[in-house]
Amino acid sequence: MSDEVIAGYSAAAPGLIARYDAISVEEMFAPVADLLPSAPSRIADIGAGTGRDAAWLASLGHSVTAVEPVAALREAGQTLHPDPGICWVDSRLPDLAALAGDEAGFDLVQLIGVWQHLDDGQRDSAIRRLADLIAPGGRLILSYRHGPASPGRPVHAGTVEHTIDGAAANALTLLRRRAADSVQAVNRAAGVHWTWLVFERV
Ligand SMILES: C[S@@+](CC[C@H](N)C(=O)[O-])C[C@H]1O[C@@H](n2cnc3c(N)ncnc32)[C@H](O)[C@@H]1O
Numbered sequence: 591m592s593d594e595v596i597a598g599y600s601a602a603a604p605g606l607i608a609r610y611d612a613i614s615v616e617e618m619f620a621p622v623a624d625l626l627p628s629a630p631s632r633i634a635d636i637g638a639g640t641g642r643d644a645a646w647l648a649s650l651g652h653s654v655t656a657v658e659p660v661a662a663l664r665e666a667g668q669t670l671h672p673d674p675g676i677c678w679v680d681s682r683l684p685d686l687a688a689l690a691g692d693e694a695g696f697d698l699v700q701l702i703g704v705w706q707h708l709d710d711g712q713r714d715s716a717i718r719r720l721a722d723l724i725a726p727g728g729r730l731i732l733s734y735r736h737g738p739a740s741p742g743r744p745v746h747a748g749t750v751e752h753t754i755d756g757a758a759a760n761a762l763t764l765l766r767r768r769a770a771d772s773v774q775a776v777n778r779a780a781g782v783h784w785t786w787l788v789f790e791r792v
Pocket of ligand 1: 659
């Protein structure tokens with residue numbers, strides 16, 4: 591993922607914060623809701639944006655590490671969702687260097703609307719890193735955007751199969767693959783659609 595993407599989100603942040611935070615988590619997570627943890631769990635939300643999902647998950651009793659490299663989004667999230675169950679971290683894929691060894695062992699790692707910004711080489715590195723962060727039996731949920739990029743925030747199309755193959759090579763077994771429309775009207779109108787993937791760490 592490039593500095594251009596980070597710069598694009600930084601520049602667009604003033605117009606994105608209210609829009610991202612207003613998305614209905616129940617509607618968005620519908621394709622995978624039954625695969626979310628029911629017992630209190632350790633969750634990492636990578637590319638957490640404004641912390642909308644982190645706050646929802648924390649309200650359900652989970653302990654959430656919200657990783658967000660764009661300062662304007664991270665700071666907005668800390669203001670909008672001052673929940674002690676959320677720990678904010680400034681780091682980015684594919685290395686996630688700020689998540690040290692003692693941060694490993696998440697029950698769930700999620701990437702919502704992030705994967706499309708990586709090229710295939712970065713996806714290969716990232717899936718290895720993500721697999722290392724997940725405890726045996728833990729899950730990885732990612733939503734993979736298809737369709738045109740938003741201005742200033744480039745995307746790399748790739749194939750879903752490439753991600754599934756990379757996950758399999760890193761002890762991540764596919765539990766679900768489901769297509770979904772965008773929940774944002776502006777993106778639906780632009781031809782954006784999604785594939786939701788859920789993997790379980792062997
Ligand atoms: C489409 S937004 C989705 C935000 C949030 N997950 C949501 O659903 O509202 C993509 C997010 O990925 C973040 N991001 C960009 N580059 C990243 C990177 N290299 N590593 C992790 N997150 C990144 C952006 O800053 C932004 O918050």
